Amino acid sequence: MNSKEEAKDSKFHRKALQVAEAQSRIIEYGKLLQMEKVPLDQSAGRYLAEPVYAPHPFPAFNRSGMDGYALIAADTEEAGEGKWVWLDVVDNIPCGAVPAAEIRRGTAARIMTGAQVPAGADTVVMLEATESREEGGRLQVGIRKPQAAGKNVTPRGYELKEGELVLSAGRMIKAGDIAVLAAFGIPMVNVIRRPKVGIFATGTELLDVHEPLVPGKIRNSNSPMLEALVQECGGEPVMLGSIVDDIEQARSKVQIALESYDVVITTGGVSVGDYDIMGDLIRENSGDMLFNKVTMRPGSVTTAAVREGTLLLALSGNPGACFVGFHLFARPVILQMQGADQPFLPEWTAVLGADYNKVNNYTRFVRARLEIHEGQLYAYPATIDESSVMVTIKDSDCLIVIPPEERGVSAGDSVKVLKLPGEIRG
Amino acid sequence: MNSKEEAKDSKFHRKALQVAEAQSRIIEYGKLLQMEKVPLDQSAGRYLAEPVYAPHPFPAFNRSGMDGYALIAADTEEAGEGKWVWLDVVDNIPCGAVPAAEIRRGTAARIMTGAQVPAGADTVVMLEATESREEGGRLQVGIRKPQAAGKNVTPRGYELKEGELVLSAGRMIKAGDIAVLAAFGIPMVNVIRRPKVGIFATGTELLDVHEPLVPGKIRNSNSPMLEALVQECGGEPVMLGSIVDDIEQARSKVQIALESYDVVITTGGVSVGDYDIMGDLIRENSGDMLFNKVTMRPGSVTTAAVREGTLLLALSGNPGACFVGFHLFARPVILQMQGADQPFLPEWTAVLGADYNKVNNYTRFVRARLEIHEGQLYAYPATIDESSVMVTIKDSDCLIVIPPEERGVSAGDSVKVLKLPGEIRG
Numbered sequence: 131m132n133s134k135e136e137a138k139d140s141k142f143h144r145k146a147l148q149v150a151e152a153q154s155r156i157i158e159y160g161k162l163l164q165m166e167k168v169p170l171d172q173s174a175g176r177y178l179a180e181p182v183y184a185p186h187p188f189p190a191f192n193r194s195g196m197d198g199y200a201l202i203a204a205d206t207e208e209a210g211e212g213k214w215v216w217l218d219v220v221d222n223i224p225c226g227a228v229p230a231a232e233i234r235r236g237t238a239a240r241i242m243t244g245a246q247v248p249a250g251a252d253t254v255v256m257l258e259a260t261e262s263r264e265e266g267g268r269l270q271v272g273i274r275k276p277q278a279a280g281k282n283v284t285p286r287g288y289e290l291k292e293g294e295l296v297l298s299a300g301r302m303i304k305a306g307d308i309a310v311l312a313a314f315g316i317p318m319v320n321v322i323r324r325p326k327v328g329i330f331a332t333g334t335e336l337l338d339v340h341e342p343l344v345p346g347k348i349r350n351s352n353s354p355m356l357e358a359l360v361q362e363c364g365g366e367p368v369m370l371g372s373i374v375d376d377i378e379q380a381r382s383k384v385q386i387a388l389e390s391y392d393v394v395i396t397t398g399g400v401s402v403g404d405y406d407i408m409g410d411l412i413r414e415n416s417g418d419m420l421f422n423k424v425t426m427r428p429g430s431v432t433t434a435a436v437r438e439g440t441l442l443l444a445l446s447g448n449p450g451a452c453f454v455g456f457h458l459f460a461r462p463v464i465l466q467m468q469g470a471d472q473p474f475l476p477e478w479t480a481v482l483g484a485d486y487n488k489v490n491n492y493t494r495f496v497r498a499r500l501e502i503h504e505g506q507l508y509a510y511p512a513t514i515d516e517s518s519v520m521v522t523i524k525d526s527d528c529l530i531v532i533p534p535e536e537r538g539v540s541a542g543d544s545v546k547v548l549k550l551p552g553e554i555r556g
Numbered sequence: 557m558n559s560k561e562e563a564k565d566s567k568f569h570r571k572a573l574q575v576a577e578a579q580s581r582i583i584e585y586g587k588l589l590q591m592e593k594v595p596l597d598q599s600a601g602r603y604l605a606e607p608v609y610a611p612h613p614f615p616a617f618n619r620s621g622m623d624g625y626a627l628i629a630a631d632t633e634e635a636g637e638g639k640w641v642w643l644d645v646v647d648n649i650p651c652g653a654v655p656a657a658e659i660r661r662g663t664a665a666r667i668m669t670g671a672q673v674p675a676g677a678d679t680v681v682m683l684e685a686t687e688s689r690e691e692g693g694r695l696q697v698g699i700r701k702p703q704a705a706g707k708n709v710t711p712r713g714y715e716l717k718e719g720e721l722v723l724s725a726g727r728m729i730k731a732g733d734i735a736v737l738a739a740f741g742i743p744m745v746n747v748i749r750r751p752k753v754g755i756f757a758t759g760t761e762l763l764d765v766h767e768p769l770v771p772g773k774i775r776n777s778n779s780p781m782l783e784a785l786v787q788e789c790g791g792e793p794v795m796l797g798s799i800v801d802d803i804e805q806a807r808s809k810v811q812i813a814l815e816s817y818d819v820v821i822t823t824g825g826v827s828v829g830d831y832d833i834m835g836d837l838i839r840e841n842s843g844d845m846l847f848n849k850v851t852m853r854p855g856s857v858t859t860a861a862v863r864e865g866t867l868l869l870a871l872s873g874n875p876g877a878c879f880v881g882f883h884l885f886a887r888p889v890i891l892q893m894q895g896a897d898q899p900f901l902p903e904w905t906a907v908l909g910a911d912y913n914k915v916n917n918y919t920r921f922v923r924a925r926l927e928i929h930e931g932q933l934y935a936y937p938a939t940i941d942e943s944s945v946m947v948t949i950k951d952s953d954c955l956i957v958i959p960p961e962e963r964g965v966s967a968g969d970s971v972k973v974l975k976l977p978g979e980i981r982g
Binding site for chain 2: 191195226284304335345369478519553
């Protein structure tokens with residue numbers, strides 16, 4: 131930090147924290163919310179509140195993997211070299227039916243794929259490998275080769291034993307989990323309720339998306355972006371609009387929001403200018419402040435405070451900084467409140483795709499795009515990545531972490547990246 | 557293919573297609589659906605119907621990147637080595653305001669971060685690098701070093717020129733796109749409507765998730781899984797329940813579904829047993845059949861037909877095969893109907909994490925889990941991956957493609973993987 135910045139920090143009572151330290155200060159306010167039951171068909175994207183153990187073996191019975199005949203393998207020992215073994219067909223077992231007869235030596239049952247293998251039988255011979263005939267009014271099946279026991283039979287409990295852990299708590303429910311929950315007869319799923327996240331922006335310059343552009347003003351793009359980001363990690367955004375730079379109005383809005391929602395996120399009003407009201411607001415209650423400076427670019431002014439256990443996260447008004455701040459601080463809290471097992475962004479290594487020369491004494495989180503070539507991850511930094519830049523957010527699927535000690539990094543260097551949510555398109 | 561399979565295929569008029577050929581036969585029925593307008597806050601996850609061009613430069617004005625003073629760089633040439641340059645402060649420009657005065661030689665304007673830089677000024681000096689004084693009733697700002705033109709000013713159009721392409725058609729809308737749409741004043745977004753996808757299962761053995769388990773039966777896990785998978789790729793599932801193995805009922809259900817929905821997906825009833833009614837149903841209208849066998853494992857019996865331009869996709873009733881069949885055939889069609897720019901699963905290369913020895917004369921699509929170590933992708937095949945297996949679906953984030961010519965592949969080998977939707981958790 132240069133001496134000017136030190137002077138500024140001292141004036142505004144800022145003590146810069148490392149990102150990890152700032153994260154650990156706020157994550158403890160990401161308290162687990164209550165459990166609620168949701169119908170299975172509305173459970174996708176929610177986080178499991180409790181582990182799911184198999185209530186019964188799966189499959190629940192010895193299951194035929196073929197259309198054919200269930201029989202006793204030992205009965206076919208004599209078959210082969212032109213010699214057929216003929217067995218009496220004593221049952222016909224479609225899917226969903228219960229076998230009517232136990233299979234004893236010399237008998238077999240016609241069986242469908244997926245049907246329950248009858249007691250006594252230890253193998254299923256596929257239909258195409260058999261012949262059938264009527265002999266003295268009795269239906270018989272002919273087998274021409276010796277069969278191995280266990281063939282085409284999926285044993286009871288093959289996939290899961292009774293009581294086995296199937297789904298851990300904290301897991302995000304996807305299609306494959308829904309298949310499991312359906313198979314085990316769980317029509318209502320215990321999940322953690324979605325955190326309600328109050329969102330507002332500050333700034334006299336902000337226009338709503340509906341308003342025509344006028345000189346000197348900009349449309350508020352951060353609030354809709356935050357709304358989508360909150361939804362993306364399972365939160366329920368509550369849009370509280372924008373407020374002009376008026377500390378009284380901000381104070382009352384923050385107060386009401388903190389009493390009404392699980393987390394409050396603001397954007398704007400946290401740098402050091404005359405109208406930086408979020409900063410002022412938090413400073414006037416400094417006992418509750420968790421931090422108001424983080425050794426990171428963009429977003430060093432990111433500020434967090436707590437009132438009666440509820441977190442207020444004041445993100446920068448610069449779109450790039452707001453985006454990065456959300457992912458480093460807001461998202462982990464929102465996920466942790468839902469009991470998610472991976473609240474932080476995954477940390478990967480990648481090959482840097484292009485030189486990056488911005489030097490800084492703070493850790494940089496550079497918006498970047500991942501590509502995969504021959505199984506190797508490459509990260510391409512956005513061509514313009516200033517804090518204020520909005521347009522490169524849409525193409526970023528990771529943040530390259532450039533530690534302060536680096537004097538620029540070169541294409542081909544190994545870098546740490548934080549994976550942002552969503553598909554890699556590269 | 558062995559001779560038994562050939563005989564069976566001949567009996568059921570099956571001609572096996574390669575996966576790519578089968579995909580190309582059905583993808584042409586993924587016709588682009590109509591455009592509709594949705595509010596910006598409901599547009600996440602939808603696909604843009606039209607490209608978005610910047611309706612104005614972005615930023616729309618020369619924007620200050622600092623709290624400080626806007627001035628003419630040339631005025632500061634004389635500063636330095638203890639000599640201060642003093643300029644008259646002629647304006648104070650908060651965010652959102654229009655500058656009241658042009659800056660001429662010898663003058664400056666107090667300006668906020670994000671505010672419009674006044675005409676005439678070509679640089680912004682940060683507040684902390686200045687002093688202020690009153691001199692003969694006039695407010696003045698003192699500068700002690702020469703300043704470079706262009707510093708701390710983001711020029712109009714820096715991020716985007718007017719008319720520049722910002723978002724392509726076919727893009728899935730995410731938070732960063734929403735920021736762009738908001739910034740450009742687009743409160744209603746043109747997207748492609750969601751395809752309605754009718755889903756039903758066949759099988760006498762199927763219980764609903766609400767029903768208690770009874771001997772010989774299983775709960776229908778495929779329908780809820782398909783419902784979630786359809787939602788995951790932007791479709792609107794319409795659940796049509798299960799039908800018992802009754803061809804009359806199936807015929808009427810298929811008929812109504814094909815008239816009512818954009819795509820119809822069924823699960824079960826496509827192998828070659830006595831009760832494989834979907835197969836029978838499609839064979840009785842063979843003129844409409846696109847294929848009823850694909851050279852793949854699992855899911856070789858996957859069947860597709862078209863009636864009056866509407867696709868009927870009959871997936872295997874085996875959970876693993878149903879899952880794979882959905883991703884290879886149904887998902888691309890559902891995405892293509894929405895105009896998505898990447899309808900097929902991304903194809904990556906990965907290092908195989910463990911030996912895989914199942915040999916087959918069909919291409920295998922092995923459920924697997926990706927991990928990233930030191931920037932390198934590894935794919936670990938599921939320990940049990942039979943067609944019938946349900947429990948490993950939930951942990952699969954890719955399919956390893958094992959071509960038929962392989963005689964088993966070993967850990968360390970390079971393999972092709974198809975990335976399934978969702979985050980890599982490894």
